[in-house]
Amino acid sequence: MNTFAVGVDLGGTMIKAALVERGQGIRELVSIDTLAEEGPEPVIDRIAGLVRRLASAASADSILGIGIGAPGAVNWERTSVSRAPNLPGWDVINLQTALQSRLGAAFPVIVENDANVAGLGSAHYGAGLPFDSFILVTLGTGVGGAIIYQNTIFRGATGGAGEIGHMTIDYEGPFDRSGVAGAIEAYLGQRFLSRHARYQLLNRPDSVIHKMTGGDLEKITPKMLHEAALAGDAAVQSVLAWAGHKLGCILGSAINLLDIRKVIVGGGVSAAGDYILKPAYDSMVRFVMPGLRDGLEIIREHLGNEVGMLGAAHLVFEYHDGHVSASS
């Protein structure tokens, strides 16, 4: 019998859920607006609704359980979400209990941080497949991260490991959203990168970005930067290289600490591809101590958002194998 699990990607805007067949990938995908402003209970109802739709599509008794990737902090037991950004009212929500009471206790429910499930998805279905261990960086609104070690999530002492976005490269640098000076998110987070681009490009009338934004540089998006770079815009290319160099510095630090030499980069900003990743590689090498430089690589994740759902489902397969602790 084939084995299935449901992987849920709980985001501030959309909830996506997929029926995942072990080792094969997504068999069916459903999604719905989060409508986060209505508070936790209706959102949990919507998650349960998506799961029911997928369960009726599959033969329900072939579903091993439900994995959920959620923003914010997840407890060690993988049951609860707290401090979820973009989900108003989610101070501490036991998502496991809440879903099991809605769905009957038939399904084990396992919750994990969204960057961590993206890492797990990459490890078992994406760019991480060839590697036992890698560092995942997601470049989006913020800069997320995960450590995949020996094919599973390195969780640290309480489940919060992997926050590479809040590591510093300049102790007197600009503050990120958490108030950490010189954190890499304060350079590559979407808002920060756009602002930096604005200042850099203001005095570059040769840049196509002025035309793309209709003259209003407040409208710069990472996507525009990528398009301008592709079109050969030297000014924009240098902005992306600046960002890449910053990313490389922090990757060097992380590699010195972890001796994990493969880096996988995903998230919206990573669309800018080599314009960021090539300079990132160049500066990463300089920041890794010589003894640890063999085999360094930065690879772009080719899967999109589905990597989170795949990883969330994989939590269930891991649990089923008895490889991870989680109450059910």
Add this chain to the structure above:
Amino acid sequence: MNTFAVGVDLGGTMIKAALVERGQGIRELVSIDTLAEEGPEPVIDRIAGLVRRLASAASADSILGIGIGAPGAVNWERTSVSRAPNLPGWDVINLQTALQSRLGAAFPVIVENDANVAGLGSAHYGAGLPFDSFILVTLGTGVGGAIIYQNTIFRGATGGAGEIGHMTIDYEGPFDRSGVAGAIEAYLGQRFLSRHARYQLLNRPDSVIHKMTGGDLEKITPKMLHEAALAGDAAVQSVLAWAGHKLGCILGSAINLLDIRKVIVGGGVSAAGDYILKPAYDSMVRFVMPGLRDGLEIIREHLGNEVGMLGAAHLVFEYHDGHVSASS
């Protein structure tokens, strides 16, 4: 029957070896000058000699094996040392084979990086005893580090993890011995700290350091700095606080990545105690993202050099328990 192992601390100046009783500590300790300039073979002979002396003191068949903490890089199989600083000619030395051929193959021989064995020793015999997981920092000639995770060494992908001394806090900062800009070693390594103190104290005629060095600030040592600070020297206290703040920045970054919230500090420079560690704590908290700040602690290792021998011996106990992979 009691269980014993021999723990060896291979240093550039001295080789120390201890007969360690499991869970009890050091039963007997011997040491000899390394005379590293004579090259690897005579040094390995000296290690074998120390082991023989300890083995004849104990009943030899109660010795489970030999653990060795060595400077430089150790391979994943824990057999070989390479790039050992202060050991001329040690490019790649298979210490396991070399010792087994000298001692007969009776003893399993396990090699590990010196900072890592210090971490393991701290975990099972020292300040790390109360914690499952902690970050070890050794402040000496260089700045070493180890990650102890769930009571054992986190080794990374190839065995080289824990190099916190080469993580950067300023991508445009001063270079450390490995050529990494703004690495914490470039602030707290013994030579770097002494030099910084020299410049800072040059224009502070009120500092007792001028008297302690006989007017030659080239003679500043970390020990002097500690004594001057203890004597109430405000100028020296501010130098140590400067160093402590730098240390705190990098600890913050490491904690964000690892979610390991206990830090144990050992090594010669840590003698300066709270003059460094209190400012380190204050700045560490600012560099840890708010969600990971509960339970942060910096603790000084109360064991001295023996922590390395204890940890080296503990490698053997771990191996004997089947908890770690190592060929024998």
